[in-house]
Amino acid sequence: MPAREPRSATALPTLSYYILLALGESAAHGWEIIRRIRTLTDGAANPSSGSLYLAMTRLEDDGLISGHASPAGEDERRRYYHLTAAGRAAARAESQRLARLVRQARAVDLLQEPRP
Amino acid sequence: MxxxxxxxxxxxxxxxxxxxxxxxxxxxxxxxxxxxxxxxxxxxxxxxxxxxxxxxxxxxxxxxxxxxxxxxxxxxxxxxxxxWSPIEVFRQDLKFGVRAMRRSRGTAGLVVLTLALGVGASSAMFSIIRTVLLRPLPFDRPEQLVFVHPTLEEWRTNPSLSSEWQLGRFSPPELRTWLERQKSFDAAGGYSVWRARVPRATGSERIQVGNATSGFWRALRVRAALGRLPLASEAKEPVAVLTHAFWVSHFGSDATIVGKTFRLNDSPVRVIGVLPSTFALVDASADLWQPYEPPSNDKELNNHMLLAVGRLREGVSLAHAEQELAPILRRLAAADPKHITHGAHLVAPVAQATAKIRVPLLILSGASLVLLVAACANVALLLLGAGAERLCELAVRQALGAKKSRIVGQLLTESVVLGVGGAIAGMFVAAAVTRVLVAIMPGGIPRLDDVRVDLTTFLLASLLAIATAIVAGCFPALSLSRVSAGESLRAGATTQGRGRLQHAIVIAELALATVLLVGAGLLTRTLAVLQRVQPGFDPTGVVAVQLNLPWDRFYPPNGNTDSSRARAAVFIAKIADEVRSIPGVSSVALASDMPFSDDRGTSSVQPEGYTPAKGEVVNAARRFVTGAYFDLLRIRPVQGRVVGPADTRPGAERVMVVTDAFARHFWPDGRWLDRTVGLWGESYRVVGVIADTHEHDLRGDEDRYKVYMPTRSGDEAADNILVRTPMDPALVVPVLRDRIWRADASIVIEDVMPLSERLARSLTDDRYRMRLMVAFSIAAGCFALFGVYGVISRSVVRRRRELGLRVALGAPRSSILSLVLGDAARIAVAGVAIGTIAALLASRVLASIVWGVPPSDPVSFAVAGIALLAVAVIAAAIPARRATRVEPMIVMRN
The missing domain is CATH 1.10.1740 (Rna Polymerase Sigma Factor; Chain: A)
Structure with a gap:
């Protein structure tokens, strides 16, 4: 389970950020998103379908992602999700925030510190 | 997909x-x-x-x-x-709680273990109580069912009568008249249970056969699970209804059993039905039931053999039914001057069947409740101690801006996790303890097989446990509000208030342990006293065999009774000869009643020159014995002589030996010699007095007056064999069985065992109670040990500075040791003192199961007190040693 990030005014919940990242390359459905998140975090994050979809309803409500019908040949009732422009912006903002933190960490020589 | x-x-x-x-x-x-x-x-x-x-x-x-x-x-x-949503908060708290628990694994483990023990033991005890004492009978509207006992008022209060006389029975004509005339009951019926035998591969097996009138089934509203119940018109037919258990054990649950026949006492009986598995009458454990109706030509009013059960009509009170029964029986009695039944005595079924075991069971469950409270106290202590250690951490959190509600929530979550953990573990303990308790419980307790862990009881006990964990676990939050964060953080912050509370709890724990330990001591002493009781005969080296002769063979219906008796006596003599020829058997005696068995033959007797008080029934336990009986059991006369072989010869004078209690009661002048006693229309001359014997109960027999007469062919058959052997009695047992079956395979041999084992068996109940109480008190003692250890070691930690200062100022280590041990001793003395007072009050309750020891027995109290003082000192020894090792420099520097 990923450690929960402290929430600043600009922080996205970790799982939401992962979802945005996972959808960055292309649209996907639930199981595909989970698999991408697993690869993304080297298996450290492995959300349940429930957690995933609850987070995605919120992201969709916030207009960060959007669902659409599945491509032909698949189960047609199943929805695929893609990033909206707002989602892309939010992911970018969060990534920049994290990058800033990483830069700071490197500056004070905290990046090498081994983490279990 | x-x-x-x-x-x-x-x-x-x-x-x-x-x-x-x-x-x-x-x-x-x-x-x-x-x-x-x-x-x-x-x-x-x-x-x-x-x-x-x-x-x-x-x-x-x-x-x-x-x-x-x-x-x-x-x-x-x-x-x-x-x-954060509450669920996230809860998750966070849970995660943190589990992490905190992992850090102090010992405390968490002890809390769970203690709760499990307390919850488990008390739920098990109360589950047994609920099933055995409180659960209604497996009948429709069981509250309407009552047993009906016609009993003389005098009988109910006469100390010389056994309890069976106080719960009287109907004679067949009484039952018939009552059933015809009563209006208080919707349905009523009579029943009795007899022994019978069924053949086995080798020898025969004794079973219990119930005879019941058709009203019995109507009153109980029982339906057959298979086939049907007997009809009133079938009273003389050889038919039977099997109980479910008997159908399973003897007929392999044969679904086509109805209509088949089997042999009962040498004659064929047809199965007409099988009872449902739930059928269980509290006191009558028959294997099968046969129809019976009191024959109209039977006029013998004094043959009291039938129990009766009835279903009260809606709105009819017990008192009304009693009032109705009395005149019916009195009118019958008026027609027969020898008749002695008046009045009635009605009892609700469950109350009757469980009266004997009610008090011991309630005492044991009281003890288990004490254990539960002690367990809760221990949990409170553990959590309070752990809370004190965490005060600093909580203060830091508060200083960093954690809201108080958040901190309380955190503590609450942890406590709930511990409490629930304890309760779940307690469930397993309860299941295991219940199984063990049922397995080792002495026999004769109705419905014991049905005992399961009772969910309500378990939930209540768990609730108490969880509540304790919550209250104690959230306690640190209280001091947070009182003490500012800065104060708590300052090193050496005192937690005086909680220290006092913890002391109070330890004292309570010690007090509870004292109560249980005193109880255990009293029961242990009772058992020890009982084991030393001299029964009045010497059971060592004696093997007792109870035969159940095929009476039906000797007593054919309408046959001549005298010649039947003679035939039976010859038959028994033949078996006795067979037994006598076994190598290693030094003597053989026969008796009509076996010591420490169900045999309780009593008869009305007429001692010469004694005028009974009005309404007094003069009864004595009667024993017909052969000449070797007294010699074999090493019973010596205190006055006169005992019955010898010469007295059993045909034509010998009828003589009698009486017990001391008998002679003193009926002839207080001491002139008993050559007086006569009438029994069954015969007159016996008293030739000797023996000391009182205990033949049923080492606490003292209910029938204190006993008379012994030489058996002769015309008397009641003496069908119990006593064998004395210089060898190990256990070696003789298998040979005995063999020889008897060689004489006749239809004999049912019951309980062949050394007589001393029979005596030991009579103490099963006492041994069981003693063991249970000892187990409870050991558990409570362990709680007290943990409690004292925890409190003392925490106080040593708290006082480290002070102790260091003392050492620095030159106090010898021994004075530090005595300082700490003194603390523990003070706590222990207070706990034991309070416990002693409580135990003195509680021992009154125990009085009914304690025997031969005064309830305020100083030995039990002293042992309990000393044991707990020792426990306290041992528990304090480790922290005390630690205290002496305090390095002043290190302590001062911190």
């Missing part, structure tokens, strides 16, 4: 658990993703883990989506701060 069962379960759960808006929106995708995930799992283990993860996730979002209000789509980027 293959819809496997787990997908179906998940889909169903999603539909049931999720709020409808969420399910409508993502339900289908959710299930699809779940199915994909499970399908892609590579190993069975991974699959299981994934399913578990998914189910947990589903439950979590089901709660989370309901707790956090449904948010309206904003359509804008909203990465604003979101307050």
């Amino acid at each position: 293959t819809r496997d069962w787990h997908v179906r379960v998940y889909a169903w759960l999603a539909r049931v658990l999720l709020p409808s808006w969420l399910h409508a929106r993502v339900g289908h995708d959710l299930v699809g993703t779940f199915a994909d995930r499970v399908r892609d799992a590579r190993t069975a283990g991974e699959r299981r883990r994934e399913i578990a993860r998914e189910l947990a996730g589903l439950v979590r979002i089901a709660i989370a989506s309901r707790l956090s209000p449904r948010r309206k789509p904003t359509g804008s980027v909203a990465i604003a701060e979101r307050p």
Whole structure:
């Protein structure tokens, strides 16, 4: 389970950020998103379908992602999700925030510190 | 998509658990993703883990989506701060709690263990109580069922009568008249239980056969599970209804049993039905039931053999039924001057069957309740101690801005986790303890086989345990409000207030342990006293055999009774000869009643020159014995002589030996010699007095007056064999069985065992209670040990500076040691003192099961007190040693 990030005014919940990242390359459905998140975090994050979809309803409500019908040949009732422009912006903002933190960490020589 | 069962379960759960808006929106995708995930799992283990993860996730979002209000789509980027939902807070608390517990594994383990023991033991005891004492009988409207006992008022108060006389029975004509005339009962019937035998591969087996009138079945509203119940018109037919257990054990649950016949006492009996498995009359454990109706030509009013049960009419009181019965029986009695039944005595069924065991069971469950309270006290102590250690941590959290509600929530979560953990472990303990208690409980307790862990009881005990954990666990939060964060953080902050509370709890624990220990001591002493009681005869080296002769063979219906008796006597003599020829048997005696068996032959006697008080029934336990009896049991006369072989010869004078109690009561002038006693129309001359014997109960027999007469062919058959052997009696037992069956295979041999073992068996109840009480008190003693250890070691830690200062100022280590041990001793003395007072009050309750020892027995009290003082000192020894090792420099520097 990923450690929960402290929430600043600009922080996205970790799982939401992962979802945005996972959808960055292309649209996907639930199981595909989970698999991408697993690869993304080297298996450290492995959300349940429930957690995933609850987070995605919120992201969709916030207009960060959007669902659409599945491509032909698949189960047609199943929805695929893609990033909206707002989602892309939010992911970018969060990534920049994290990058800033990483830069700071490197500056004070905290990046090498081994983490279990 | 293959819809496997787990997908179906998940889909169903999603539909049931999720709020409808969420399910409508993502339900289908959710299930699809779940199915994909499970399908892609590579190993069975991974699959299981994934399913578990998914189910947990589903439950979590089901709660989370309901707790956090449904948010309206904003359509804008909203990465604003979101307050934590309660579910997230709970999760966080849980995670932190588990981490904290892992850090102090010892405390958590002890808390869970203590709770498990307390909850387990008390739920087990109370489950037994509920099943045995409180659960209604397995009949329709059982509260309407009563047993009916016609009994003389004088009998109910006469100390010389055994309890069986106080719960009187009907004679056949009485029952018939009463059944015809009574109006208080919707239905009523009589019954009795007799011994019978069925053949086995070798020898015969004794079974119990119930005879019941048709009203009995109507009153109980029983229906046959198979076939039907007997009709009133079948009273003389050889038919039987089997109990469920007998049908299973002897007929292999044969579904086609109805209509088949089997041999009962050498004659064929046809099975007409099988009773339901729930059928169980509290006191009559018959294997099968046969129809019976009191014959109209039977006029013998004094043959009291029938028990009766009835279903009271709606709105009729017990008193009314009693009033109705009395005149019916009195009118009958008026017609027969020898008749002695008046009045009635009605008892509700459960109360009757459990009266004997009620008090001991209640005492034991009281003890288990004390144990539960002690367990809770121990948990409180452990958590208070742990809380004190965490005060600093909590203060830091508060200083860093944690809200108090958050901290309380955190403590609450941890306490609940511990309490629930204890309760769950307690469930296992309860199941195990119940099984053990039932297995080792002495026989004769109705419905013991039905005892299961009672859910209500368990939940109540668990609730108490969890509540204790919560109260004690949240205690540190109280001091947070009183003490400012800065104060708590300052090193050496005192926690005087809680120290006092902890002392009080330890004292309470010691007091509870004292009560249990005193109880255990009293019961142990009781058993020891009972084991030393001289029964008045010498049981060592004696083997006792109870025969159940095929009486039906000697007493054919309408046969001549005298010649039947003679035939039976010859038959028994033949067996006795067979037994006498066994190598290693030095003497053989026969007796009509076996010591420490169910045999309780009593008769009305007429001692010469004694005028009974009005209404007094002069009864004595009668024993017909052969000449070798007294010699074999090494019973010596205190006056006169005992019966010898010469007295059993045909034509010899009828003589009698009486017990001391008999002689003193009926001839207080001491002139008993050559007086006569009438019994069964014969007159016996008293030739000797023996000391009182205990033949049923080492605490003293209910029938104190006993008379012994030489058996002769015309008397009641003496069908119990006593064998004395210089060898180990256990070696003789198998040979005996063989020889008797060689003489006749239809004899039922019951309980061949050394007589000393019979005596030991009579103490089963006492031994059981003693063991249980000892187990309880050991557990309570352990709690006290932990408690004292915890409190003293914490006080040593708290006083480290002071102790260091003392050492620095030159106090010898021995004075530090005595300082700490003195603390422990003070606590222990207070606890034991309070416990002693409580035990003095409680011992009055115990008085009914304590015997031969005064309830305020100084030995039991002293041992309990000393043991607990020792426990306290031992518990304090380790922290005390630690205190002497305090290095002043290190302590001062910190």
